Amino acid sequence: MLPVLGWTSTVLIPLAFIGIFFAWPVVTLIVRGFTADGAVDLTGFADVFSRTSTWRVIGQTLLQATLGTVGAVILGLPGAYVVSRLRFRGRAALRAWITVPFVLPTVVVGVAFRSLLGEGGPLAFLDWDQTLPAVVWALVFFNYAVVVRTVGALWERLDPRPVQAARVLGASPLRAFVTVTLPQLRPAIAAAASLVFLFCSTAFGIVMVLGGRRFANLEAEIYRQTTQLLDLRAAAVLSIAQLVIVSIALYVSSRLRTRRETALNLAAVATTSRRIQRADLPAVIVTGATITVLHVLPLASLVARSLRDAQGWGFGNYTALATQGSRDALTSTVWEALATSVRLALAATVIAMIIGLLLVTVLSRRPGKPLARRGIATIDGFVMLPLGVSAVTVGFGLLLTMYQPFGWDIDLRSSGVLIPIAQAVVAVPLVIRLVLPVVRAIDPRLRHAAAVLGASPVRVLATVDWPIAARSVGLATGFAMAASLGEFGATSFLVRPDSVTMPVIIFQLIGRQGAQNYGMALAAAVVLGLVTTIIIMAAERLRDAGAGEF
Amino acid sequence: MSRIKNPFSVNRVATASIATGLALVLTACGGGTDSPTPNDVATNTEGQSEELSGEVTLIAHDSFTFPDELIADFEEKTGLTLNVTTTGDGGQLANQLVLTKDAPLADAFFGVDNSFVTGLIEAGAVDPYTPESLGESATEFAADDAGSVTPVDHGYVCFNADDAWFEENGLAAPETLDDLTDEAYRGLTVVMDPTASSPGAAMLFATVAKFGEDGYRDYWTKLLANDTKVVQGWSDAYYVDFSGGGEDGQYPIVVSYNTSPAYTVAEGSDESTTSVLLDTCTRQVEYAGVLAGAKNPAGARAVIDYLVSQDFQDTVAETMYMYPVLPSGAVPDEWQNWAPVPQHSLDLAPDQITANRAAWLDEWSQLAG
Numbered sequence: 001m002l003p004v005l006g007w008t009s010t011v012l013i014p015l016a017f018i019g020i021f022f023a024w025p026v027v028t029l030i031v032r033g034f035t036a037d038g039a040v041d042l043t044g045f046a047d048v049f050s051r052t053s054t055w056r057v058i059g060q061t062l063l064q065a066t067l068g069t070v071g072a073v074i075l076g077l078p079g080a081y082v083v084s085r086l087r088f089r090g091r092a093a094l095r096a097w098i099t100v101p102f103v104l105p106t107v108v109v110g111v112a113f114r115s116l117l118g119e120g121g122p123l124a125f126l127d128w129d130q131t132l133p134a135v136v137w138a139l140v141f142f143n144y145a146v147v148v149r150t151v152g153a154l155w156e157r158l159d160p161r162p163v164q165a166a167r168v169l170g171a172s173p174l175r176a177f178v179t180v181t182l183p184q185l186r187p188a189i190a191a192a193a194s195l196v197f198l199f200c201s202t203a204f205g206i207v208m209v210l211g212g213r214r215f216a217n218l219e220a221e222i223y224r225q226t227t228q229l230l231d232l233r234a235a236a237v238l239s240i241a242q243l244v245i246v247s248i249a250l251y252v253s254s255r256l257r258t259r260r261e262t263a264l265n266l267a268a269v270a271t272t273s274r275r276i277q278r279a280d281l282p283a284v285i286v287t288g289a290t291i292t293v294l295h296v297l298p299l300a301s302l303v304a305r306s307l308r309d310a311q312g313w314g315f316g317n318y319t320a321l322a323t324q325g326s327r328d329a330l331t332s333t334v335w336e337a338l339a340t341s342v343r344l345a346l347a348a349t350v351i352a353m354i355i356g357l358l359l360v361t362v363l364s365r366r367p368g369k370p371l372a373r374r375g376i377a378t379i380d381g382f383v384m385l386p387l388g389v390s391a392v393t394v395g396f397g398l399l400l401t402m403y404q405p406f407g408w409d410i411d412l413r414s415s416g417v418l419i420p421i422a423q424a425v426v427a428v429p430l431v432i433r434l435v436l437p438v439v440r441a442i443d444p445r446l447r448h449a450a451a452v453l454g455a456s457p458v459r460v461l462a463t464v465d466w467p468i469a470a471r472s473v474g475l476a477t478g479f480a481m482a483a484s485l486g487e488f489g490a491t492s493f494l495v496r497p498d499s500v501t502m503p504v505i506i507f508q509l510i511g512r513q514g515a516q517n518y519g520m521a522l523a524a525a526v527v528l529g530l531v532t533t534i535i536i537m538a539a540e541r542l543r544d545a546g547a548g549e550f
Numbered sequence: 551m552s553r554i555k556n557p558f559s560v561n562r563v564a565t566a567s568i569a570t571g572l573a574l575v576l577t578a579c580g581g582g583t584d585s586p587t588p589n590d591v592a593t594n595t596e597g598q599s600e601e602l603s604g605e606v607t608l609i610a611h612d613s614f615t616f617p618d619e620l621i622a623d624f625e626e627k628t629g630l631t632l633n634v635t636t637t638g639d640g641g642q643l644a645n646q647l648v649l650t651k652d653a654p655l656a657d658a659f660f661g662v663d664n665s666f667v668t669g670l671i672e673a674g675a676v677d678p679y680t681p682e683s684l685g686e687s688a689t690e691f692a693a694d695d696a697g698s699v700t701p702v703d704h705g706y707v708c709f710n711a712d713d714a715w716f717e718e719n720g721l722a723a724p725e726t727l728d729d730l731t732d733e734a735y736r737g738l739t740v741v742m743d744p745t746a747s748s749p750g751a752a753m754l755f756a757t758v759a760k761f762g763e764d765g766y767r768d769y770w771t772k773l774l775a776n777d778t779k780v781v782q783g784w785s786d787a788y789y790v791d792f793s794g795g796g797e798d799g800q801y802p803i804v805v806s807y808n809t810s811p812a813y814t815v816a817e818g819s820d821e822s823t824t825s826v827l828l829d830t831c832t833r834q835v836e837y838a839g840v841l842a843g844a845k846n847p848a849g850a851r852a853v854i855d856y857l858v859s860q861d862f863q864d865t866v867a868e869t870m871y872m873y874p875v876l877p878s879g880a881v882p883d884e885w886q887n888w889a890p891v892p893q894h895s896l897d898l899a900p901d902q903i904t905a906n907r908a909a910w911l912d913e914w915s916q917l918a919g
Contacts, residue, residue: 224746226645414633495656513810
């Protein structure tokens with residue numbers, strides 16, 4: 001084991017980070033909501049919960065998050081199989097491409113979906129504009145990649161021999177999947193489902209745009225109460241409701257995960273994937289259809305529209321990206337904003353990877369003492385919370401707490417450093433859920449053997465854990481980058497010293513009059529998607545260069 | 551691009567303000583400080599001169615643009631270093647400023663509009679200041695009698711109609727708010743949810759101004775019953791649903807701005823395909839001010855002075871799509887041709903909006919379901 005000091009700091013550094021930049025601001029804002037003239041005032045609960053709209057909003061949040069999660073998992077499993085167990089040309093590009101929705105600004109995606117679904121659009125016959133199916137479609141669109149990649153990261157490492165044995169013994173492919181593979185994948189599926197549930201229950205812009213008033217969720221209601229009405233009391237009550245829902249979801253998911261989580265026989269990736277065979281066709285067809293309907297349709301309409309300007313078809317919108325908009329209405333060009341975004345995302349990714357991997361090291365251990373086990377489960381739940389709490393609550397909370405925190409003579413709020421930090425806080429849960437299932441599946445006996453043979457704890461990490469986890473670390477890096485590149489919520493609630501990010505500039509462009517601005521907004525969104533694809537492909541290549549297969 | 555002078559200029563009282571930058575320099579002479587260079591000096595409200603130095607921070611909403619060359623010009627004229635920071639939209643900005651009033655985020659702010667500004671003043675987040683240079687032409691924009699904040703620009707939220715659609719369908723375009731509830735215009739209008747969109751909220755306040763606190767609910771009941779579509783934001787309404795937005799929408803009537811028709815003039819055409827319903831307009835005024843507890847209050851006042859200087863005002867229309875508050879500020883040619891300024895608008899006093907905003911939005915929510 002690591003010396004006590006090493007373990008203590010491995011636990012304390014990430015917890016302090018999340019405590020300071022997440023828990024403290026959120027608690028401060030909630031407390032502010034319940035204090036009136038220096039006295040505690042809890043009448044807000046009765047007040048807010050007596051409104052019928054509150055219950056509708058809570059019901060919608062649960063319904064949408066459940067449907068979104070179920071949809072993403074059902075469609076994502078065949079997708080995970082295809083991208084992790086099958087070999088075909090363009091697999092790396094496909095893996096990167098399905099992650100694109102993750103970074104697209106919701107305001108643009110909202111317009112793209114509504115142009116398809118709205119009256120006059122090609123899919124108007126569905127009559128889905130401002131309905132629940134539209135919201136769920138969009139939620140699955142954003143989260144499909146989370147399931148495919150989280151589950152795929154474990155699946156590509158599963159030893160194929162147990163399935164082969166089952167088949168030889170006469171099991172049908174389906175039966176072999178249900179009895180052998182599915183139980184082994186369960187921890188990763190539960191991890192993915194909990195991520196998707198949190199993303200869905202805090203989805204904001206897209207639910208507002210596609211669902212309209214009738215399908216508003218808690219996040220949208222908190223936004224209205226805080227930014228439109230400055231009703232901190234109602235916002236605090238709703239934030240607590242959100243925390244309760246998220247905590248229950250996390251508890252359920254951790255029960256599902258740990259009951260079946262055992263060491264697995266992990267194999268080298270090279271040995272597990274093969275060419276497409278006849279038996280793979282159902283999975284290939286489902287995945288092809290899913291990606292076509294889910295991704296190609298909305299994204300193609302976006303790309304097609306971005307290639308049209310006042311002169312007709314062409315790259316006019318793209319050449320305009322080098323300017324400051326029609327009439328120089330922007331403070332910087334889109335390319336400058338892209339550079340800012342990449343810079344911030346790099347900083348956020350470094351922070352998220354350091355904090356995330358420290359936590360993975362802690363959370364992957366299985367101590368014998370029940371108290372320690374419960375401690376680890378609690379930490380696991382706590383570090384997930386940032387995904388499940390409103391960006392508005394965190395953003396306003398940071399404004400309240402980060403003026404000269406701890407008496408330091410520095411106003412962190414306007415220094416700009418809070419932006420990558422806030423993005424990292426949200427990316428840490430992603431890193432953990434992507435890497436942890438693989439690391440937890442490592443047989444602890446490998447580590448014990450190494451330790452017995454005299455390897456130091458650091459050496460055990462370097463020689464046992466790292467080679468197996470490296471691929472998912474690469475994947476997590478790509479996802480953390482993507483999450484940060486597309487992040488709009490926290491960035492827009494924090495104060496930005498004269499640096500505009502891509503999502504912000506796209507938001508500015510689409511909110512301004514003039515067809516050229518609209519065209520530029522769509523072109524900028526396409527560029528953001530392309531850059532993300534490239535970054536994710538590069539991040540996944542890194543892992544192969546960085547660590548050989550074992 | 552050529553610029554013309556503001557066509558609706560009422561008078562030229564404000565000639566004194568033509569170069570506030572110049573004023574910054576000149577006031578030094580009467581100040582009697584022992585500062586060696588006049589550039590380091592500005593006046594405050596009491597007319598005393600004080601040192602200008604160090605850094606000054608301006609916070610604004612996301613749509614704000616302070617052109618680089620003007621930042622350089624400001625810094626050169628004042629000797630200050632100017633940091634421009636941005637955050638969220640106008641509503642977020644206003645509420646963040648109220649929330650952080652004990653430890654302000656900046657020295658000066660820009661971009662809180664007439665529907666939020668009284669809340670900011672009443673919370674004590676503002677250190678009252680209006681530059682003397684602004685002159686009387688700006689009094690019609692004042693948020694209160696005390697001159698707590700300084701109006702910088704203004705614009706109008708109005709219903710727009712797709713003239714081409716109405717011509718094709720042989721129907722006369724509507725003219726008034728009441729027309730929109732007429733059976734003839736059933737299912738033709740798209741509006742923004744006032745609880746989510748600031749032009750949407752402005753239009754709600756316009757109906758209160760027009761029909762009174764008792765009448766506006768009836769109006770909205772009728773309007774919504776006439777199959778009016780409610781969406782969440784302007785870009786959504788204008789580009790997806792409005793038939794005149796160039797994107798195949800189906801609704802020929804939309805809530806937008808009085809300047810919107812200037813952006814629907816086809817290449818080579820001298821006519822806009824859309825027009826403004828001039829009887830349905832409401833005015834939005836954006837304010838700047840000094841934040842209470844600012845670290846550099848003198849610097850903050852210099853920033854406000856600069857925002858209403860001729861140089862800055864000339865950029866307001868082009869970069870922020872709003873009319874400058876100075877009658878002499880430049881506006882684009884197209885606005886002159888296709889974006890007429892309404893003769894009268896449906897306005898409420900800022901304090902009336904602040905006092906009732908939550909109640910009206912709540913009532914609207916209940917009747918919209």
